[in-house]
Amino acid sequence: MKRTLIVGASSNPSRYAYLAAQRLTAMGHPILLLGRRKGFAIGQEIHLEKVAWTDVDTVTLYINPSHQPEYYDYIISLNPKRVIFNPGTENPEFESILSSINIVPVQGCTLVMLSVGQY
Template identity: 50%
Template structure:
């Protein structure tokens, strides 16, 4: 499996995006933290989404940003060519979901933490 890009990453262990990184790491999934805050998540530098870093071999994008913030990065996220996008609770976005599906990307309205904890990730 390729990488999981966690968009909305912050260097705060109590936040869900950080917890997702921890669970991904514990289950031997490669992850890339991305957001607008500087810092690290489990020793990985948080990449600035505004820089639109080139990331290859993306399997999943898991979203931890609200639909309003997603809008400015629609094209960028699609350009990463993920196989799927997980819209975690509070990130559901019909407009982006439609765009992603037209690009052949599977879209799930689900919780990454629950998926990992139940073995269906």
């Protein structure tokens, strides 16, 4: 299963980041949560600090492109295989940086990808 870091994790059950955490877990994908506010999502702590996690396969973004630059170096340091830019998070600058270092940028919706078996 693909260990996934959710950047922009939320404790609000109506947010897409929360729904992604729920669906990823239900489908057996281990998740890591990084957010801008303290809380818990599906029983897991949402971290505020940039933890040096290992074996991160996928990063899925739920933060506005204007907030992404502060995460560039951090996400790159995790060396994921891909970064998913969910709707509203598309960022040509970051996507280009990722492509140049062989990290695959994906413009897509994590929830849709899971539901159609393309995750």
